[in-house]
């Protein structure tokens with residue numbers, strides 16, 4: 279196992295309190311990063327920090343809960359981090375919610391909420407982080423997309439629509455920010471074993487797995503490993519990519 283791929287890097291991970299984001303936070307800490315996780319509430323961020331500290335005593339992790347879709351709030355949060363740590367190296371825009379409702383039942387407020395978190399928050403966090411990264415000579419922005427950003431899905435159109443938008447933002451910002459030495463990539467997970475999946479009966483998980491060429495759903499660690507590669511200097515010439523981590527799922 280390669281060690282210290284992210285030694286002394288300062289990494290912010292939105293939605294780092296559980297699931298894929300938690301696995302990214304733990305992996306980055308194991309590779310020497312200083313990690314700040316953003317949760318939806320101070321209490322959930324604090325709980326995740328406590329869990330990480332019990333697993334890795336003394337690890338440099340802290341938690342915050344700013345409003346991710348506000349450029350002003352995120353600029354203030356990142357200014358605090360830069361004042362404290364001196365730099366901001368990696369931003370992982372991972373927080374997201376899903377949707378399953380049909381178009382006929384889709385509530386306008388629910389559509390606004392998914393656009394706000396899954397899409398606008400990535401714009402706001404990137405806009406707030408980029409000036410700090412540019413001033414220090416570079417950085418890395420990583421976004422969590424989804425396999426449905428390639429195919430769409432038959433219900434809950436807000437979810438795939440926002441993930442298509444995430445890919446568009448990723449490819450566009452990679453082109454815009456490349457000259458400032460800021461790399462921008464996305465990871466598109468397939469069905470991954472998080473809380474979302476834990477709520478489903480095993481029979482349903484077996485049925486989903488049968489349609490995946492690798493014959494099983496993904497683990498959060500398998501997704502986090504790809505984030506680690508993209509965050510590290512091993513990916514120094516990779517930008518504007520959307521990397522699938524889905525066992526070759528075809529919908």
Ligand code: NAD
Pocket residue numbers: 292293294295296297298299316317318319322346372373374375376395422423424425466467468469470471472473474
């Ligand atoms: P999860 O529900 O386990 O975690 C979601 C995270 O987002 C949590 O940390 C939560 O606190 C945070 N969050 C939710 N609402 C928030 C808000 N308003 N403000 C700040 N943070 C908020 O989900 P997960 O499966 O780990 O999903 C993480 C990302 O991966 C999402 O972007 C999701 O779309 C994507 N994804 C998941 C799967 C999967 O099968 N699990 C597949 C493809 C893509």
